[in-house]
Amino acid sequence: MTTVRGFLAQATRPTPESPGRCPIQEVWTLGCHILQRPLAQLLASDTTESLHPEDEARWRDLIKRRTNGEPLAYLVGHTEFWSLALKITPDVLVPRPETEILVERALSGTIACGDRCIDAGTGSGAIALALKKERPGASVAACDRSPKALTVARANARALGLEVAFWAGSWLDAIEARSCALIASNPPYIESGDPCLDDDGLRYEPRAALDGGSDGLAAFAALVPGAVRALRPGGRLLVEHGYAQGPQVRVLFERGGLGDVSTHSDYAGHPRVTEGTWHG
Ligand SMILES: C[S@@+](CC[C@H](N)C(=O)[O-])C[C@H]1O[C@@H](n2cnc3c(N)ncnc32)[C@H](O)[C@@H]1O
16 A cells, blocks of 8 residues: 555656656645645655555646646645635636735735725635735725625635625626725736646636736726715725736826836736825
8 A cells, every 4th residue: 555655656647647746845735634634734644554555546646737837726625825824716716926926015005993995806706815814903894796706805815814795797887976985906918819828837727817808908997987976085996917018008007097007026026016196
């Protein structure tokens, strides 16, 4: 019978079934998930500890799926964003580290107690929950057009004990005029015809979370006028976008009536977040 250690030693070798390689850290993460034990315990397993054949088969299957490009977060059912443990299912985009830049930028301005902050297109709830964690006095609300995504976001809010109001709807349609201090959004922004949508990784994620229309800018074209109506004077709109979209998004912001427009880079140095203020 295979031992846990024996499996760990040979699991990263390519096989005819999985010709690619699964990084060793991910083999460990999948093992922790299957055996329901922390990493330190997995790595310290006794040399004689045998691996149950069912666990071995499940572990092999997950390694194969990971090697074929399925996101790790879908395989283990969770990920971390802004140090928050989030439940993740294939109904939501896997939150990306670069989206933390959006949260950082949002928090860099004043958010007073009672200020209304909106996360438009919340997916797993990542941005809204990070904002509520950092500014517990703010009134944070979030929408998504996908009811299935909202089920995940609500479950995350409950598990984290963070009070965020969620509603189903399109962008900022349901928001009262002049009611918001901050609107943050990481909308779909990939051009519909971009072949990367069918690449490993992205092809497993909801198309509605990624596809930004023929020019990739459809969501921004809806969010800017919505924000200009919903923001109170001094309120800010922040959006994440593709690394080459900064100039076009800035034009949409400026033509829409937002001022102090600026773009900020992600950890890889790519222009990633544009923000602007509605001065009234
Ligand atoms: C790129 S994902 C971002 C998810 C999450 N905010 C994050 O950063 O991980 C975009 C989200 O916008 C939602 N969405 C797409 N069109 C929408 C619309 N018209 N109104 C509201 N949400 C929409 C999708 O369902 C998806 O959850």
